Amino acid sequence: MKNKPVLYTIIILLVIFIPLTILGFYYKEKPISIKDDNTKHFPYYNNSLWFYQNDKLISKYACLNSRCSYNIKSIINNKYVFIKDGDILYLYDINKGSVYNKYLDCLNEDNKYICKSDKNLWGVLNINDEVKEIIPFIYESINLNKNKYIVKKDNKYYLIDENNNISIGFTSKIEDYNNTYIISKEEGRYFIYDYKGNEYLNNYNINNYSLSDNYIGIVLNNNLNIYNNINNLPLKVITLNNYNTKIRFEEKNYKLNIYLDDLLHSSIELS
Numbered sequence: 001m002k003n004k005p006v007l008y009t010i011i012i013l014l015v016i017f018i019p020l021t022i023l024g025f026y027y028k029e030k031p032i033s034i035k036d037d038n039t040k041h042f043p044y045y046n047n048s049l050w051f052y053q054n055d056k057l058i059s060k061y062a063c064l065n066s067r068c069s070y071n072i073k074s075i076i077n078n079k080y081v082f083i084k085d086g087d088i089l090y091l092y093d094i095n096k097g098s099v100y101n102k103y104l105d106c107l108n109e110d111n112k113y114i115c116k117s118d119k120n121l122w123g124v125l126n127i128n129d130e131v132k133e134i135i136p137f138i139y140e141s142i143n144l145n146k147n148k149y150i151v152k153k154d155n156k157y158y159l160i161d162e163n164n165n166i167s168i169g170f171t172s173k174i175e176d177y178n179n180t181y182i183i184s185k186e187e188g189r190y191f192i193y194d195y196k197g198n199e200y201l202n203n204y205n206i207n208n209y210s211l212s213d214n215y216i217g218i219v220l221n222n223n224l225n226i227y228n229n230i231n232n233l234p235l236k237v238i239t240l241n242n243y244n245t246k247i248r249f250e251e252k253n254y255k256l257n258i259y260l261d262d263l264l265h266s267s268i269e270l271s
Contacts, residue, residue: 036057038050038057041055043070043072044067044068044069047062047063047066047067048060048061048062048063049061049063049068049069049070049083051094053078058094058095058097059094059095059096059097060097061083061090061092061097063085064085064086065085065086068083068084068085068086069083069084070082070083070084070092074108075094076127076128077127077128077129078094079093079094079095079129080092080093080094080100080127080131081094082103082106087104088102088103088104088118089102089103089104089105089106089115090102090103091103091125091127091131100131101117101131102118103115103116103117103118104116104117104118104120106125109144110144111126112124112125112126112134112144112162113125113126113127114142114143114144114149115137117137119137121137121138121139121140122137122139122140122141122142122151123135123136123137123138123139123142124142124149124162126162134162134164135149135151135160135162135164136164138153139151139152139153140152140153145174145176145177146177147161148160148161148177149161150173150174152173153169155171156169156170156171157169157170157171157172157173157174157184158170158174159174159177159182167182167195168195168196168197170182170184170193170197172184172185172186172191173185173186175190176209176211177211178211178212178213178214178215178216179213179214180194180195180214180216180229181193181194181200181211181216181230182194182195183209183211188207189205189206189207190206190207190208190209191206192206192209192216192218192230200230201218201220201230204218204220206218206219206220207219207243208243208244208245208247209247210224210247210248210249211249212249212250212251212256213251214228214251215227215228215235215249215251215256216230217247217249217258218230219240219243219245219247222239222240222241222242222243223237223238223239223240224237224238224239224240224245224247224258225237226238226256226258226268235268236258236266236268238258238260238265238266240260245260245261246259246260246261246262247259247260248262251270254269254270254271255267255268255269255270256268256270
């Protein structure tokens, strides 16, 4: 038969790979054996951190320095924890018994972790069943403001969301934003832009403002001018006794409530 060599080859390959496949499954499912001589189940013992579930040792982290620690209340989803070891924060996978990555600093902001890499660059992690890098580690600084991040890169400031949609860059630091306008600040003065980079009221020295999602209030000559669109006339003008008056807007029940120094001053009916 002409096909005999092919048949023999197939048989030989099956003989080789079937046992290897079985062994692979065996070792994959076989639990890692860790000697447990920490009889009292101390979290820190013998220069190691010990992780237990239902009195069963899951994994052990050997400290690189004379002492390392973690916050037992900060274990994420019963799986991840940040371990402080010397000057480094290690994101440790308890179940796998391995380090995911190392960082110089991490801040928990609204269950998102703003971290500084060992290259002094900032990014954002979402940690749940797995670790996801939602903002890449390429920025010189990151701050969470409402539901977006203000980032700095190459001496410019940007707004970026968790889908990595990013605004144009601004040379002055972004202070705040709403659905229409971005406020930046430089040397105590505020600047107003739209998302295309067009500047508004640039002939005025603006030192006080307020934003809601769809409205902006700007103090000009001790008058609070309230706009939905700066290109149109103000919806309302309120004379202030002090240009440092604290201003806050609240859109609620089809009204724009205007608070001055935390007291409700007036409301605008919204269509």
